Amino acid sequence: MTRLNRERVLRAAVALADESGIESLSMRRLAQELGVVPMALYKHVANKEQLLDGMVDTVVGEIDPPEPGSDWRGVVRQRILSARRVLLRHRWAYRVIESRTGPTPAVLEYLDSMIGVFRDGGLSVDLTHHVMHAMGSRLLGFSQELFEASGASGGAEPPGPALAQRYPRIAELAAAAAHDGDSVVGGGCDDQFEFEFALDLLLDGFERLRVEGWSPPGRG
Amino acid sequence: MTRLNRERVLRAAVALADESGIESLSMRRLAQELGVVPMALYKHVANKEQLLDGMVDTVVGEIDPPEPGSDWRGVVRQRILSARRVLLRHRWAYRVIESRTGPTPAVLEYLDSMIGVFRDGGLSVDLTHHVMHAMGSRLLGFSQELFEASGASGGAEPPGPALAQRYPRIAELAAAAAHDGDSVVGGGCDDQFEFEFALDLLLDGFERLRVEGWSPPGRG
DNA sequence: GAGAAAAGGTGTACGGCGTACACCTTGGTG
DNA sequence: CACCAAGGTGTACGCCGTACACCTTTTCTC
Numbered sequence: 001m002t003r004l005n006r007e008r009v010l011r012a013a014v015a016l017a018d019e020s021g022i023e024s025l026s027m028r029r030l031a032q033e034l035g036v037v038p039m040a041l042y043k044h045v046a047n048k049e050q051l052l053d054g055m056v057d058t059v060v061g062e063i064d065p066p067e068p069g070s071d072w073r074g075v076v077r078q079r080i081l082s083a084r085r086v087l088l089r090h091r092w093a094y095r096v097i098e099s100r101t102g103p104t105p106a107v108l109e110y111l112d113s114m115i116g117v118f119r120d121g122g123l124s125v126d127l128t129h130h131v132m133h134a135m136g137s138r139l140l141g142f143s144q145e146l147f148e149a150s151g152a153s154g155g156a157e158p159p160g161p162a163l164a165q166r167y168p169r170i171a172e173l174a175a176a177a178a179h180d181g182d183s184v185v186g187g188g189c190d191d192q193f194e195f196e197f198a199l200d201l202l203l204d205g206f207e208r209l210r211v212e213g214w215s216p217p218g219r220g
Numbered sequence: 221m222t223r224l225n226r227e228r229v230l231r232a233a234v235a236l237a238d239e240s241g242i243e244s245l246s247m248r249r250l251a252q253e254l255g256v257v258p259m260a261l262y263k264h265v266a267n268k269e270q271l272l273d274g275m276v277d278t279v280v281g282e283i284d285p286p287e288p289g290s291d292w293r294g295v296v297r298q299r300i301l302s303a304r305r306v307l308l309r310h311r312w313a314y315r316v317i318e319s320r321t322g323p324t325p326a327v328l329e330y331l332d333s334m335i336g337v338f339r340d341g342g343l344s345v346d347l348t349h350h351v352m353h354a355m356g357s358r359l360l361g362f363s364q365e366l367f368e369a370s371g372a373s374g375g376a377e378p379p380g381p382a383l384a385q386r387y388p389r390i391a392e393l394a395a396a397a398a399h400d401g402d403s404v405v406g407g408g409c410d411d412q413f414e415f416e417f418a419l420d421l422l423l424d425g426f427e428r429l430r431v432e433g434w435s436p437p438g439r440g
Numbered sequence: 441g442a443g444a445a446a447a448g449g450t451g452t453a454c455g456g457c458g459t460a461c462a463c464c465t466t467g468g469t470g
Numbered sequence: 471c472a473c474c475a476a477g478g479t480g481t482a483c484g485c486c487g488t489a490c491a492c493c494t495t496t497t498c499t500c
Contacts, residue, residue, distance in 0.1 A: 112386075132393070133363075140366065246457065
């Protein structure tokens with residue numbers, strides 16, 4: 001077995017999280033996967049937090065660079081959808097990114113580049129600032145649902161009529177959602193459509209503000 | 221000391237999380253706070269997951285009911301801002317809510333009632349469905365930033381010029397943000413303004429779609 | 441090539457966690 | 471008063487992250 005290094009550790013960690021879920025990624029389990037004693041990992045990452053940081057950077061590094069185009073909205077759109085594809089490959093990643101206390105270098109670079117697209121598209125510094133906030137985690141392709149789509153709903157809750165009676169509006173929505181009965185928000189829907197619906201709504205809103213020459217309200 | 225019950229346990233848990241942060245909420249610590257042995261808690265909650273579920277319901281129960289009004293946007297806006305105030309009182313809550321695998325009863329009730337406001341406001345079932353998705357966690361007052369505002373940035377990163385050189389666009393934005401130098405996204409900004417900016421952008425977009433009689437694109 | 445120094449890997453151990461399980465204590469009911 | 475269910479206890483297990491001291495291997499220098 002060749003020697004360990006930081007990159008091998010990170011790649012193994014990402015692979016392990018992809019396969020077994022983030023909750024089963026422990027230093028001990030990762031070490032075992034690498035055929036090494038747990039403490040060996042600490043020669044390559046300072047601690048578990050830094051391991052997670054490194055995993056985030058690995059994943060964010062998979063996002064395609066922006067493809068230059070004349071329409072800033074198209075460039076943003078394409079890149080965010082690329083980010084989304086990456087996040088769908090690594091379903092644990094959005095939780096980990098959100099759990100970081102600060103942005104990692106790869107994320108900073110990504111954000112910097114995104115800001116560049118907005119600025120080059122003609123949005124003022126102020127508008128870009130608020131736009132970045134408004135996009136929030138959507139910038140990285142999160143759909144930020146309230147709950148994981150579908151999934152085992154855990155509780156032994158009666159599946160149909162009882163719920164429909166207690167939450168009639170939810171039932172109405174669920175019934176209307178394309179496929180058959182689904183969980184409250186997310187299950188049975190076309191997640192990709194939902195993501196793009198919200199993304200385009202926001203991008204259109206930004207464009208409208210740009211055209212109107214939006215400027216921040218006076219302070220105070 | 222009076223006897224324990226589920227509600228006392230939940231209230232103590234919420235209080236402990238408020239004071240010491242969610243990361244220091246352990247069954248053992250909570251038991252100690254209640255002057256009881258750890259295993260005593262398990263007579264009132266099945267396990268830690270269910271404790272967290274209960275905490276979520278407690279917090280969501282603090283959100284004001286909708287104040288009826290003629291303008292659906294106003295009703296939604298007011299209620300979401302109430303949710304946001306609650307979430308700001310319990311800063312650990314949004315993380316816990318996101319970590320739940322399924323919605324709890326209080327959350328279901330909240331969502332149901334929110335759907336009612338949209339429907340009564342004249343949005344079609346389909347549009348309401350997508351609107352709920354588009355709002356995502358914003359429905360509960362999350363600003364869903366990429367990272368916690370400000371906070372100790374952990375790393376010994378040089379604060380100013382070096383970062384500005386590597387991430388010039390970020391630096392430009394940061395410089396323009398009202399107050400002095402802040403972290404990438406969040407610090408030094410008026411979070412409340414940012415939240416309302418995005419919220420109103422979305423609500424305005426929804427209203428526009430409603431007026432235009434939006435209907436879902438044909439399938440396939 | 442010899443030897444030192446740096447880098448990488450090991451073994452043991454500690455304090456924390458959630459919680460299973462068997463047990464005791466208490467308060468309310470017949 | 472006896473009983474029994476509900477509530478509280480004590481012990482123990484198997485995880486976790488990681489500090490610390492140690493050994494081994496590689497790499498660098500003369």
